[in-house]
Amino acid sequence: xxxxxxxAAPRGxxxxxxxxxxxxxxxxxxxxxxxxxxxxxxxxGESGADTAAADRAARALRRSARRxxxxxxxxxxxxxxxxxxxxxxxxxxxxxxxxxEHACTSRLTLLLDALARLSGTAxxxxxxxxxxxxxxxxxxxxxxxxxxxxxxxxxxxxxxxxTRAHSAALGALGSARFHxxxxxxxxxxxxxxxxxxAASRADDILLPVAADAERxxxxxxxxxxxxxxxxxxxADALVPLLAEPGPASGExxxxxxxxxxxxxxxxxxxALEVLEPLRPGGTPPALxxxxxxxxxxxxxxxxxxxxxxxxxxxxxAPATAYALGILHADQRHEVExxxxxxxEVWPGSLAVxxxxx
Amino acid sequence: xxxxxxxAAPRGxxxxxxxxxxxxxxxxxxxxxxxxxxxxxxxxGESGADTAAADRAARALRRSARRxxxxxxxxxxxxxxxxxxxxxxxxxxxxxxxxxEHACTSRLTLLLDALARLSGTAxxxxxxxxxxxxxxxxxxxxxxxxxxxxxxxxxxxxxxxxTRAHSAALGALGSARFHxxxxxxxxxxxxxxxxxxAASRADDILLPVAADAERxxxxxxxxxxxxxxxxxxxADALVPLLAEPGPASGExxxxxxxxxxxxxxxxxxxALEVLEPLRPGGTPPALxxxxxxxxxxxxxxxxxxxxxxxxxxxxxAPATAYALGILHADQRHEVExxxxxxxEVWPGSLAVxxxxx
Numbered sequence: 001x002x003x004x005x006x007x008a009a010p011r012g013x014x015x016x017x018x019x020x021x022x023x024x025x026x027x028x029x030x031x032x033x034x035x036x037x038x039x040x041x042x043x044x045g046e047s048g049a050d051t052a053a054a055d056r057a058a059r060a061l062r063r064s065a066r067r068x069x070x071x072x073x074x075x076x077x078x079x080x081x082x083x084x085x086x087x088x089x090x091x092x093x094x095x096x097x098x099x100x101e102h103a104c105t106s107r108l109t110l111l112l113d114a115l116a117r118l119s120g121t122a123x124x125x126x127x128x129x130x131x132x133x134x135x136x137x138x139x140x141x142x143x144x145x146x147x148x149x150x151x152x153x154x155x156x157x158x159x160x161x162x163t164r165a166h167s168a169a170l171g172a173l174g175s176a177r178f179h180x181x182x183x184x185x186x187x188x189x190x191x192x193x194x195x196x197x198a199a200s201r202a203d204d205i206l207l208p209v210a211a212d213a214e215r216x217x218x219x220x221x222x223x224x225x226x227x228x229x230x231x232x233x234x235a236d237a238l239v240p241l242l243a244e245p246g247p248a249s250g251e252x253x254x255x256x257x258x259x260x261x262x263x264x265x266x267x268x269x270x271a272l273e274v275l276e277p278l279r280p281g282g283t284p285p286a287l288x289x290x291x292x293x294x295x296x297x298x299x300x301x302x303x304x305x306x307x308x309x310x311x312x313x314x315x316x317a318p319a320t321a322y323a324l325g326i327l328h329a330d331q332r333h334e335v336e337x338x339x340x341x342x343x344e345v346w347p348g349s350l351a352v353x354x355x356x357x
Numbered sequence: 358x359x360x361x362x363x364x365a366a367p368r369g370x371x372x373x374x375x376x377x378x379x380x381x382x383x384x385x386x387x388x389x390x391x392x393x394x395x396x397x398x399x400x401x402g403e404s405g406a407d408t409a410a411a412d413r414a415a416r417a418l419r420r421s422a423r424r425x426x427x428x429x430x431x432x433x434x435x436x437x438x439x440x441x442x443x444x445x446x447x448x449x450x451x452x453x454x455x456x457x458e459h460a461c462t463s464r465l466t467l468l469l470d471a472l473a474r475l476s477g478t479a480x481x482x483x484x485x486x487x488x489x490x491x492x493x494x495x496x497x498x499x500x501x502x503x504x505x506x507x508x509x510x511x512x513x514x515x516x517x518x519x520t521r522a523h524s525a526a527l528g529a530l531g532s533a534r535f536h537x538x539x540x541x542x543x544x545x546x547x548x549x550x551x552x553x554x555a556a557s558r559a560d561d562i563l564l565p566v567a568a569d570a571e572r573x574x575x576x577x578x579x580x581x582x583x584x585x586x587x588x589x590x591x592a593d594a595l596v597p598l599l600a601e602p603g604p605a606s607g608e609x610x611x612x613x614x615x616x617x618x619x620x621x622x623x624x625x626x627x628a629l630e631v632l633e634p635l636r637p638g639g640t641p642p643a644l645x646x647x648x649x650x651x652x653x654x655x656x657x658x659x660x661x662x663x664x665x666x667x668x669x670x671x672x673x674a675p676a677t678a679y680a681l682g683i684l685h686a687d688q689r690h691e692v693e694x695x696x697x698x699x700x701e702v703w704p705g706s707l708a709v710x711x712x713x714x
Contacts, residue, residue, distance in 0.1 A: 118595060146599065232590065235690070239475065318673050320675070321678040327682075329685075329690075333686075333690055
């Protein structure tokens with residue numbers, strides 16, 4: 001009975017109304033997601049050998065952890081700051097740890113699909129930029145040798161990483177650190193450490209605080225090279241693809257501001273969810289779409305990185321390395337495509353600004 | 358004293374005017390380019406050890422050969438068809454043979470520039486799609502190992518191909534076949550085998566014939582997947598990049614209609630040059646731009662092919678193959694970018710239609 005991963009913003013059941021106190025609105029949202037957290041934890045414990053159920057429960061746990069952590073971050077002015085920061089650190093640790101296994105699975109799927117597409121053995125998917133033409137005709141059949149070997153190498157490496165991530169997630173869920181975190185989430189419902197400010201009218205406090213989160217998002221997006229991203233085929237995402245790998249490689253440096261905006265967008269979305277009882281309307285579709293495009297940007301960037309790592313495996317065949325080079329460049333173009341699509345949808349997202357003063 | 362490779366359409370000196378006979382207009386154009394052909398041949402013979410002068414003369418020879426051959430093709434209804442077809446075949450042979458050396462040089466330059474760009478050691482060039490943003494900051498320095506080895510391999514292979522092409526061009530220019538061709542071009546000025554139709558008024562005959570050439574171009578362009586090309590990052594040009602190479606590979610099959618339009622556009626441009634004395638105005642800028650984009654499409658497609666061939670060299674290092682894979686994908690994206698830019702400029706080119714009834 002796990003919830004779907006990203007349903008519309010919760011509404012209706014929240015205890016806060018237009019005339020409510022600020023603390024009540026935040027507490028209502030936190031209570032709701034604390035309850036979800038504990039329910040998911042229980043489902044995870046009961047899932048046993050049902051890996052699909054365990055996976056759903058882990059996703060729901062992450063979903064609640066992200067929302068509680070994001071709310072502690074955005075609405076920190078209403079909360080005991082030391083308590084909020086401490087709990088948020090633990091929630092970040094949990095959701096990061098739990099995310100790895102799923103990330104490995106979806107990265108492998110993305111890369112194997114791309115290999116099939118590049119080999120002409122799978123149809124070209126419809127593009128998110130709105131292509132209406134039919135996909136190219138394709139020949140079903142086995143992958144060519146280089147692509148098949150590249151796929152097998154990626155499968156080995158990412159399956160190993162996934163197994164490790166699975167063990168790490170199980171270890172985390174059984175750890176004393178996690179039990180302390182679960183206790184803190186349980187206490188959150190009965191014992192939320194609010195500051196005096198939280199006793200003000202919700203409208204007077206929550207709207208400005210949420211507007212701050214929105215402002216940080218708008219500033220982050222304004223700092224992105226959107227003008228450049230609006231010129232298709234600018235090849236920015238491919239530079240410097242062939243540079244020596246390093247801790248501060250060109251790819252990571254150029255991707256970082258986009259990843260940052262992805263996180264800011266999520267925080268803004270959660271803040272809108274907290275405001276929902278005061279300002280009903282759900283998440284603006286343009287914001288959802290922008291968020292999905294930044295997810296796609298992140299996924300393609302990480303898939304490209306996995307192809308680059310695989311290409312540095314010692315003693316691989318040249319045909320394998322060649323296929324990985326094509327795959328790496330392809331995924332970097334997906335990164336560029338996501339940036340292009342984001343800048344196309346972004347001005348539409350700005351309309352959300354009118355929802356907060 | 359070689360002419361620049363592609364000056365504006367000749368005008369003024371042509372013997373034909375609005376009331377001229379059709380045959381006179383065609384003869385005037387052919388005479389002018391036959392004279393250019395023979396002058397370039399003389400310059401080539403005199404160039405001796407001056408390779409730059411020889412190169413300029415060879416380009417001018419090709420330029421004249423293409424224009425004479427194109428005119429024989431388009432205005433064939435006015436000419437003895439057997440004679441026109443025979444001479445055109447020989448002119449095609451010559452210009453194809455002479456083009457190879459230059460093609461190898463520019464292909465190598467394109468690929469080495471792309472390697473430097475992909476390695477972050479050369480600035481990103483301004484895009485033809487009109488990007489105004491400044492280029493990414495880059496670090497000057499030596500190429501990373503894989504890129505350097507890929508560059509060295511491409512340099513060896515393309516330099517060898519260029520040397521062979523140079524010998525073939527010299528051999529062709531010294532052959533009996535070429536001397537017969539030069540004789541035929543010389544005779545063209547004094548002894549053009551016109552059909553009775555050529556004695557009609559120029560307006561009545563040349564405009565419909567040129568309109569046919571334009572129609573063939575428009576039909577060729579209409580058959581291109583322009584709607585699809587208008588969706589950036591559709592990734593069509595990358596499919597099926599990893600398929601086994603073969604005589605009818607996916608890349609060649611999807612590029613062929615674009616190459617065909619490139620040739621049809623050239624024929625249309627030459628037909629407009631023939632009409633220039635009757636309908637002055639020069640080549641429409643949109644047509645020139647569309648032609649340059651199709652040149653870029655062809656060059657990128659051939660550069661991608663050269664990278665793929667180099668990647669199949671036995672016993673290369675995996676890092677070299679990886680760099681060649683990235684380079685191949687990069688050039689296929691250039692192919693896609695050229696298609697995108699072409700569909701953006703193409704409706705503007707249609708305005709030329711008004712110039713012929």
